[in-house]
Amino acid sequence: MLALLQIVDMITTAIIMIVIIQFVIGLLFAFNVVSPSNQFLSQVYQSLNALLEPILRPIRRFMPDTGAIDFSPMVLIILLNIVTIILGNLAVGL
Secondary structure, three states: OHHHHHHHHHHHHHHHHHHHHHHHHHHHHHOOOOOOOOHHHHHHHHHHHHHHHHHHHHHHHHOOOOOOOOOHHHHHHHHHHHHHHHHHHHHHHO
16 A cells, blocks of 8 residues: 555656646746747647646636636646545555
């Protein structure tokens, strides 16, 4: 059970890091710190979007429309942390 918990924790940590990297690159593009014509960052951003879109799409369906601000990555991070906490408490209880 402990090995399963460690694997799930590693996966959730990786997803959280991908969400944060996507967010930072999006901010760099939004505030013109980096030009969107930068081929490398544009490809990285598109790849991260392709990875995260299937996870974020169901969350976006339930979220109210807030305009330009997308809160679904924050909700995903919170949900992943909740899952990790619940599985950790289950592992300790067994």
